[in-house]
Amino acid sequence: MSKHTNLFTFLKRKEPEPATTTTNEEVMPESSTPVIEQNIFETHRTETDETKDLLLSLERYPGLRVPMWDYRYEKRDQTRRAYLKLKPYQPILKSFLFSGPDSHHRRFQASWYKRFPDWLEYSTSKNVAFCLLCYLFADKPNRNTKTFTLVGFNNWKKVNDGDNCPFITHVGGGPCSTHNNSVRAKIDLLNDRGHIRHALISRREEQIKRNRVRLMTSINVVRLLTLQACPLKGHNESENSENRGNFLEFHKAFARYNDKVSKAIENTDYNAKYVAPSI
Known part of the structure; x- marks a missing residue:
């Protein structure tokens, strides 16, 4: 039977060497803050600085x-x-x-x-x-x-x-x-407020708000239909259908009575409406 082998068969653990100091040098106490954190604090600078x-x-x-x-x-x-x-x-x-x-x-x-x-x-x-x-x-x-x-x-x-x-x-x-x-x-x-950077940031913030309105509208419709044990999907969900199913019809009703929801839903591409069945 062969001898059982493991990691230490090939690698020998090296014992740590004791720290040596000279009589002319003082041993500095170890800092409680790791070196990496100290570097982060030292290199962190604000825009004002x-x-x-x-x-x-x-x-x-x-x-x-x-x-x-x-x-x-x-x-x-x-x-x-x-x-x-x-x-x-x-x-x-x-x-x-x-x-x-x-x-x-x-x-x-x-x-x-x-x-x-x-x-x-x-x-x-x-x-x-x-x-x-x-x-x-x-x-x-x-x-x-x-x-x-x-x-x-x-x-x-x-x-x-x-x-x-x-x-x-x-x-x-x-x-x-x-x-x-x-x-x-x-x-x-x-005119910092007119800088293109701020224009892009402002547009991005507006886009995020619209996305949240669309998403919350879809979530609320799903919660309502689930609570009432109603099916979500319709037989024909195409644009020309007279009844596109409970989910899309309730979605449309919410938009009809809320201007914010209406603007968020209408002024967007289809893929960003959060109404796709896969979503």
């Missing part, structure tokens, strides 16, 4: 920022919202730096912020002006946007030149100017 971290990490000074098109596509809208929340960088200094020829020194004026409060920015490091909205929403720089997004504007003597003011020229007179397109992009971004 991420927003705060993003606000702290953004480059505040115009001219030193990373161009918006260098951000990953999925991070751009979040970064744009953060910059809009911070608002344009508009420092008010006792004296701004002079620029231009020695005979005609000019400098930036803080009063210009009031004329263009939503987008005008001043870079203290480069002594130039930028447009926050074009930086956030304009495409890669072209002749119309390069000055106010990458290079910066500092020809101060032309600012008070009436309609020829470069700031007014930058905004443009038509609704389709690059700056005005950026303004509309800002409005669309902040």
Whole structure:
């Protein structure tokens, strides 16, 4: 007779080695929380925390920022919202730096912020002006946007030149100017309720409600007919039948006296009505 074999015939159990510590190290008590749970708690972050971290990490000074098109596509809208929340960088200094020829020194004026409060920015490091909205929403720089997004504007003597003011020229007179397109992009971004994501979520919630109404209607009809010991299926359940059976006829009666049930049942495909015999 052969010797009885089992798992331990081939595998020998290894005894655990005793923990060794040196005299210069203290033994840390084992935590009551498993390591996996600790990692979950440590890595769990709320959207508010991420927003705060993003606000702290953004480059505040115009001219030193990373161009918006260098951000990953999925991070751009979040970064744009953060910059809009911070608002344009508009420092008010006792004296701004002079620029231009020695005979005609000019400098930036803080009063210009009031004329263009939503987008005008001043870079203290480069002594130039930028447009926050074009930086956030304009495409890669072209002749119309390069000055106010990458290079910066500092020809101060032309600012008070009436309609020829470069700031007014930058905004443009038509609704389709690059700056005005950026303004509309800002409005669309902040109109969060009109975002396609919310539209899809709202539509999905409405669909769920209609599905529940249809399902509960079918359940209540089945419970009623079962309680009264009535058959559910009819001899002819086709659309042209005058009597499609108790289940479908009661179903129709419920819809006739309840607008919510009627809308839920009528505005749907046949396969989503929860009236198929197999269901």
